[in-house]
Amino acid sequence: MGISRLKRLLTEALSQAFTVDRLQLFGREIIKNLDLHELTGFPPNCSIPRKDAANELVEYLFEINKTIQLIHLIINTSQNGFKSEKYEFQNLKLIINEMKECGYEYNQNLNKIVKIEKNEKRNDWGFLEEGKVYNFCFVSVDICGNSKLVRKYDGAKIKESYKIFKSLVVKSVESRNGRIWSWEGDGGLLVFHLDDFVDSAVLASIDIMTSLIVFNSTMNLLGEDIIIRMGINVGGAEYKKEVDSIISDSIELAKKIEKNHTTPQTVSISKNSYQHVNSALRNYFREKEINGMTIYQLSFPIKEEVCK
Amino acid sequence: MQIEIDVYHLANSRLPDKLSKITASNKSWKFNFYDYDALEKSDKKGRIVILEEEDSYISCVDVFDAIVTKYSIYPTVIIFTVNRELYNVVRWMRRGAADCLWMGDLSDQLLKNSFKSALNYIESKMDIKAGRDERKKDNLYEEDKIELPQNYDWDSLKDGENYEMTLLSISAVMNKDAVGIYSKATVEKIYEQIRVEISAAAAPFGGKIWFWNNNGGMLIFHFGDNANLAALFSLYFANRFFLLTYEKLKLDKPLNYKMSIDSGKGLYHKTDTGHITSELLNFTVHIQHKLTSDNEICITERVYSKLSGRIRKYFAESEKFQDALIYKY
16 A cells, blocks of 8 residues: 555556566656666666566666556556557556655645645645745735724634634635735735736735625624735745745735735735736736835726726 | 712712712712712713612613713723622623723722722723723724624515515726727626626625626615615725735726615515616616716715725715715715
8 A cells, every 4th residue: 555556557558568678768867867677687789578677667666656647657658648649557546646645645736746734725836846836916905094993903803703704715716726825914925826827816816806896895803894905026036844934025015016006995906917917807907006016906896987 | 180080879879979979089080979860960071980789780781771871972881780690790791881990898908909900901991191082982893893694595586576685786897998898708607707706795794686787786685784785785895995906806907986875765676676766776777877986985974974984984974965965976
């Protein structure tokens, strides 16, 4: 069961599908200078039994943490062939099942093997690697006048209202494959990375703003409406497992736009990010010059003239 | 700044003496004393009211109501009680008292400390310096919370009966730029998807599509606070409309909407909607056809007058239609 069974299944799959020469070529997709003779210890003038070659390759890839890459390559080869030839891996389903036992799954939409998310959504979407730079769309969200509200209202009511508010943020964000990297009671940092991630960030922000109308009318326990601001910016950041320790100019700009360039009940997006937004969505935003920065804004509730 | 406190006490009460003693050295409070028999003589100037309870909530709640209604702005009320029952306190707080103080046989010093602590508590709840109506505003807001209906059963309504209801007429309108872009079959499919989305979106607000024809239909709300629920649904849906057209329907050219809402008694029939004639139904449809522009919501005065303060602010007075005032979003 587990790793040893997975290794056995992979060895079977490779030895059944490839000759030793093809296996070497196949392996070089992962390790450029792979030499199966060197790896197995067979002299160059001796032929290597298929099973031994496959077994050594699987063991070696496991040692250097490339097993996931191997499985991904096998899945792609089964779909698209390898070097213009079709290959069939008869035990592919078993490999995928065994991989699940080991905590990974194949995501067809992403064409990636990702870590299985159990109860909580993973900040790395199951596949981001520590220390690598990726493109993200960051959304900074904040409740306006939080300190005043905290001074004015009973702590329990604040806590409960903010908790409900967060739950609606989580729903809007996670339904669009976004993640909440940090949350500090009255707001936090929302992050989007998959698919059309800038559009997803904009749509989630609009969803949160419109849900707020219902929240304030039906669930808010305070004596006044909760009002929020949101700032959106796209950019790169080096991923770290401890997402709180990620330092990025792009994150800072999203926060700055939200704090210094956004009026209450408004979503602002940086000029650079605006270019990545789908044109149908762009029509709803208005260009504004606020504190010396050009940004694009959509205020809520949406007024009739905006829709035209 | 001196805070004026109106004290309503029982006849022959020792409360005025006690309060005068504990505040002798403190000039920031000014007490105006009135006994129960002199309610009418009160100037009602105090921002804070102290009410000495007779012996329980039951025996004194009428006096409480009589006092608070006399003030043009709802005062902050502290109840002084000798009743030790917890539920007695709970009932006062539910009624709108800001705090309850047990005075029993407390020494002057303990009473002074309790009183000070009550004032500190109240000050943290209301901005006395900023304005005396702060507390009232908060109370009103809290009372204005709209409850989403939890359990409702449309089958409990009988055909041919008149019921209190709120009707919402809604139409999806193709943008001028979009006319001609989509085939007839595509347009029909879009409208059908909109119908499905509206039906799903209205359910949490207790609404259902009563009847639908091509690009629009009539929603009915009957359960719970139906006028507020219909108006809240309209605001919610209006703000999400382009999310729907962009994200779900994948349309490049957005659609527009028109909504109108009226409330009152109307004839109900589950299925035979084609033959229903009611003034309410006609009026709702007329408002939409004659007064409502693209991306507008029109509501009648009957609806507006029932609206919670939490959503009333979204609607502004617009014009008269057949002698009825219309408000628009």
